[in-house]
Amino acid sequence: MSKKILVTGGTGYIGSHTVVELQQAGYEVIIIDNLSNSNVDVIEGIVKITGILPVFEKLDCVDFPSMKSFFEKYPGIDGIIHFAASKAVGESVQKPLMYYRNNLVSLLNLLELMPQFNVRGIVFSSTCTVYGEPDNNPIDENAPIKPAESPYGNTKQINEEIIRDFIHSGAPVKSIILRYFNPIGAHPSAEIGELPIGVPQNLVPYITQTGMGIREQLSVFGNDYNTPDGSCIRDFINVVDLARAHVTAVERMLTDKSDEKVEIFNLGTGRGVSVLELIDVFEKVSGKKLNYKIVGRREGDIEQIWANPGRANNVLGWTAKESIEDTMVSAWKWQQRLRERGVM
Numbered sequence: 001m002s003k004k005i006l007v008t009g010g011t012g013y014i015g016s017h018t019v020v021e022l023q024q025a026g027y028e029v030i031i032i033d034n035l036s037n038s039n040v041d042v043i044e045g046i047v048k049i050t051g052i053l054p055v056f057e058k059l060d061c062v063d064f065p066s067m068k069s070f071f072e073k074y075p076g077i078d079g080i081i082h083f084a085a086s087k088a089v090g091e092s093v094q095k096p097l098m099y100y101r102n103n104l105v106s107l108l109n110l111l112e113l114m115p116q117f118n119v120r121g122i123v124f125s126s127t128c129t130v131y132g133e134p135d136n137n138p139i140d141e142n143a144p145i146k147p148a149e150s151p152y153g154n155t156k157q158i159n160e161e162i163i164r165d166f167i168h169s170g171a172p173v174k175s176i177i178l179r180y181f182n183p184i185g186a187h188p189s190a191e192i193g194e195l196p197i198g199v200p201q202n203l204v205p206y207i208t209q210t211g212m213g214i215r216e217q218l219s220v221f222g223n224d225y226n227t228p229d230g231s232c233i234r235d236f237i238n239v240v241d242l243a244r245a246h247v248t249a250v251e252r253m254l255t256d257k258s259d260e261k262v263e264i265f266n267l268g269t270g271r272g273v274s275v276l277e278l279i280d281v282f283e284k285v286s287g288k289k290l291n292y293k294i295v296g297r298r299e300g301d302i303e304q305i306w307a308n309p310g311r312a313n314n315v316l317g318w319t320a321k322e323s324i325e326d327t328m329v330s331a332w333k334w335q336q337r338l339r340e341r342g343v344m
Contacts, residue, residue, distance in 0.1 A: 003254060004028045004076055006119075008061055008106070009083030010054070011038040013194045014125070014183055016046060017243035018081060020192070023050040025247045030074055033084065034060040037197050045191035061106035071117040079250055080122040082110060085155070088201035089129070089300045092152035103155035104162070111166050114173050121174040121253040123246055126160055128181045128235070128266065128305055129153035137272065138235075138308035141179070141264050150300035160264075167261045174261050176249040181235035181268035181307050183242045185327035186334035193334030194239070195343070204328075207279065208335035211288040214344055218290060220275055222297035227304055231275040235268035235306035238322035238330075242267055245318045252316065268307025269320040281324055286332045 005022055009015040010031030016038075022029050023046070031043075031054050040056070047053050055074070059066050061084045071077065085103045086092065092099040110122065130153060131139055132146025148154035163175045184204040186193030199215075200206040210218045223230035245267050252258065273281075279290055312318050322330075338344050 002026050002028045003078040004030065004074075005250060006030050006032065006077050006080045007083065008032045008080065008110070009038075009085065011035065011040060011042040011056070012083055013038075014239060014242060015083040016042045016192045017187060017239045018083070018246045019046055019054055020049050020187065021240070021243040021247045022250070023052045023054065027247075027250070030055040030057070030077070032057050032059045032061065032070065034058065039195065039197075042192055048191045049187065049189055061109055062102060064109045067109050067113060071113050075117065077117065077119050079120055079254055080110060080114070081125070081246055081250065082107060082122055083125045085125065087152065089150045089152050090298060091201060092150050092155075093300050096151040099151045099155055103152075104158060107159050107162060111162070111171070111173075115171055119173065121176070122163070123249045123253065124159065124163060124175055124177045126177050126179045127153065127156045128179050128268070128307065129302065130157045130160065130179060131305065133302050134305055137304060138270055138306050139266070140308040141266055141311055149302060164262055174253050175263075176253050177262065177264045178245060178249060179264065179266050180242060181237050181266070181305070183239045184236045185238045185240070185322070185330040187240060188330055190330070190333045190337040193331065195338065203275065203278070204331050207282050207290065208331050209344070210290055210292070211282065211286055211332065212335050212339060212344070216291065218279075218292035219295045220279075220292055221295060221301060223276070223294045224297075225303045227274055229274050229276045232301055233272040233274045233304035233306065235271065236273050236278065236324060236327065237268050237320055238327040241320040241322055245312065245316065248316055248318045265312040265316050266307045266309055267312055267318075267320075268309050270307055270309050272304060272306035273324060278324070278328070281328050282332070285325055285329045
């Protein structure tokens with residue numbers, strides 16, 4: 001009998017790609033999403049790739065009574081992958097209370113309900129922003145947790161602490177915390193990808209939308225950082241590679257491969273790529289000259305950060321495989337598919 005996995009935020013960008021990988025690995029998937037930054041049509045793309053229709057419930061994880069009713073309706077959930085969260089650094093600086101409410105209360109509700117309904121474990125979607133501006137790169141899981149540069153980053157730090165404290169209290173659950181670096185790209189089928197509602201908060205959809213002529217100009221926030229070309233450096237990881245890591249984490253968590261109740265893994269490529277380098281890669285793979293301008297630095301941005309993914313490679317048994325060129329090809333292919341469909 002296949003194991004049943006709840007994916008919160010499962011119609012979102014990373015969530016939808018993870019649903020595909022879970023289904024292809026034989027898991028039964030149930031999706032919860034409030035559709036605040038995604039579209040239910042994503043489920044059609046999932047079905048086209050896997051041939052399997054996941055169960056979907058439109059719910060807000062902040063709504064405790066509705067969440068309790070959900071677990072009563074769907075008994076036997078083995079594990080949770082918790083993506084549902086507000087996630088834009090810049091927006092979090094402008095709307096901190098929304099971020100604290102959405103990102104903290106949703107996790108608190110899940111943790112409170114898990115023991116009541118015998119859910120064994122939760123894979124938590126965290127971020128490299130918990131490291132703040134790192135002292136050295138690349139950074140491993142032992143790097144110090146720095147004061148957060150944004151409310152978004154702070155919610156992730158607090159959530160990690162909540163999980164550790166809850167499990168330390170004797171709660172009968174396990175958790176694997178995955179600290180992502182910067183997910184980009186789309187499924188190679190171009191059936192699913194990153195489709196933010198409104199103006200994109202993330203770099204790559206803004207790049208591809210500018211390349212398509214939807215956005216007039218891309219702003220590069222700063223070219224005076226202490227980096228080779230002056231722009232910020234990130235560890236850009238292919239979203240399908242990232243999704244595969246969640247399947248590996250779920251398997252590890254539910255088969256008790258470790259005696260540790262809480263495990264943490266950095267998920268990145270181990271390579272830093274600057275914003276201007278990424279623009280250059282896009283121009284080469286798309287044949288489009290991108291209209292961009294250099295503007296002032298953006299509050300909350302970290303200068304440079306990339307991963308030492310050794311622990312994920314050696315302990316989790318996962319490695320990022322896709323090249324930055326293939327990843328940008330997939331992002332552009334997805335943007336072209338959206339144009340074909342008349343979406344944008």
